[in-house]
Amino acid sequence: MTENKALLKPSRPVGIIGYGAYVPRYRLPANEVARIWVGGRVSGLPIKEKAVPGLDEDVVTMSLEAVRNALKRARIDPAEIRAVWIGSESHPYAVKPTSTIVAEAIGATPHIQAADMEFACKAGTEAMVMAMGLVGSGMARYAVAAGLDTAQGKPGDALEYTAAAGGAAFVIGPAEESLATLNAAYSYVTDTPDFWRREYQHYPEHGNRFTGEPAYFKHSTAAGKIMLEELGTKPSDYTWAIFHQPNAKFPQRVASLLGFTPEQIKPGLLSPVIGNTYAGAAIIGLTATLDVAKPGDRILMVSFGSGAGSDAFDITVTDKLLERRDKALKTQDYIARRTEIDYAMYARMRGKIAMK
Amino acid sequence: MEIPRHWRLRQQRYGLIGELCPHCDTKIFPPRDICPACGHEAKTSFAFSGRGEVFSFTTIYEAPTGFEETAPYTVALVKLEEGPMVTAQLTDLGDDKPEIGMPVEMITRRLHSDGDERGMLIYGYKFRPSMKAV
Numbered sequence A: 001m002t003e004n005k006a007l008l009k010p011s012r013p014v015g016i017i018g019y020g021a022y023v024p025r026y027r028l029p030a031n032e033v034a035r036i037w038v039g040g041r042v043s044g045l046p047i048k049e050k051a052v053p054g055l056d057e058d059v060v061t062m063s064l065e066a067v068r069n070a071l072k073r074a075r076i077d078p079a080e081i082r083a084v085w086i087g088s089e090s091h092p093y094a095v096k097p098t099s100t101i102v103a104e105a106i107g108a109t110p111h112i113q114a115a116d117m118e119f120a121c122k123a124g125t126e127a128m129v130m131a132m133g134l135v136g137s138g139m140a141r142y143a144v145a146a147g148l149d150t151a152q153g154k155p156g157d158a159l160e161y162t163a164a165a166g167g168a169a170f171v172i173g174p175a176e177e178s179l180a181t182l183n184a185a186y187s188y189v190t191d192t193p194d195f196w197r198r199e200y201q202h203y204p205e206h207g208n209r210f211t212g213e214p215a216y217f218k219h220s221t222a223a224g225k226i227m228l229e230e231l232g233t234k235p236s237d238y239t240w241a242i243f244h245q246p247n248a249k250f251p252q253r254v255a256s257l258l259g260f261t262p263e264q265i266k267p268g269l270l271s272p273v274i275g276n277t278y279a280g281a282a283i284i285g286l287t288a289t290l291d292v293a294k295p296g297d298r299i300l301m302v303s304f305g306s307g308a309g310s311d312a313f314d315i316t317v318t319d320k321l322l323e324r325r326d327k328a329l330k331t332q333d334y335i336a337r338r339t340e341i342d343y344a345m346y347a348r349m350r351g352k353i354a355m356k
Numbered sequence B: 001m002e003i004p005r006h007w008r009l010r011q012q013r014y015g016l017i018g019e020l021c022p023h024c025d026t027k028i029f030p031p032r033d034i035c036p037a038c039g040h041e042a043k044t045s046f047a048f049s050g051r052g053e054v055f056s057f058t059t060i061y062e063a064p065t066g067f068e069e070t071a072p073y074t075v076a077l078v079k080l081e082e083g084p085m086v087t088a089q090l091t092d093l094g095d096d097k098p099e100i101g102m103p104v105e106m107i108t109r110r111l112h113s114d115g116d117e118r119g120m121l122i123y124g125y126k127f128r129p130s131m132k133a134v
């Protein structure tokens, strides 16, 4: 069997025309979860706090705000969008696409493709690769790709400290109109049962220690390493790097395994203050990085989704970033808008109190 | 179940799509096809900016059927930048107290579900305190 490690490269160059982030207002500190379940132990908590959606928020409303922010920067006619693809593991309907509601609300219907992607935490980057293909083949001028989640952990479970809400959206289009070009992508996927949720179950199950080495680290490092090998680049060629961030530690470790410095991942490392936004986690790191990047900066982004796989992207910032960056709220603007809640309010807001 | 009504209203609800009077330039919301200012036909669709300020408000503690889930909540008369007054919920107040004159911006949120947990989800405009860049 030959190994086909060729990078995914569109036949015409593509890039990001507009980008937008969204993080809800409420924050649950990790030590508040610890107060309830482990007697207030404060050492070794995976993050500082996580973002929690309001009672009237879900993946439809959050996607809509991220997409609207992306459109404010893209400044295109929504009727020219030919696809709206939204990745999430918390779509509000089991059957009825989130993407149709978002597409209608932004005025992109009816001449479009619309679908919801599902691949745990890499559903958003999967949508980005598809958008690269659609635009890069010349089938469409613009496509919207987004990844957002309102993730839930079982009460008391390790995931309850980190499972958070937020994400990002991108308008993908021709490279010559881009604020950042998407030079290539590469995906590394295997059947790995590290995390799953069966139909009709509220909370996911995970393979405990199985989630680290054979899942997150194996796929993230493989995707990152093959990307660099095939491009012939080294970590020092990149100004910034972003990795999937289920907690604060994992992305720092994978960065160091691949040879990236703490400075390179700094602007995109948001999990300590917003938690793991699942399908949004890597890409909201990208929006935060674009918020501070300069023309010419090169960015490596590697997502990870349980099940399992990683998507790597090689990105170059263009001078168009500077004229579009301030057209919408930045990722840090949302992070700064913060109202702390306690566990009781969290239990109400996340539907953990049974009313019947 | 009022699926046809929800479906018909979806665009005006998702994005504050109203009308513009071609005769006297009045911006109209909700859309009614006749200009309330000059009485002529007005069918040109117009997307409002979503910016406005709180004109008046009240907090609902005893919510009507279908809205109990988010009670207590605040309903406001919002004076849009372009002129019309709309009634909508305020959301994401956090620790902020609603005030007359408070600058607000439109966002799309889940209004309620039609019937029980098996019914369709109804999305529409609400307003939150205007967000500022850090």
Ligand SMILES: [Zn+2]
Binding pocket: B021, B022, B023, B024, B025, B026, B035, B036, B037, B038, B039, B040, B042
């Ligand atoms: Zn008129």
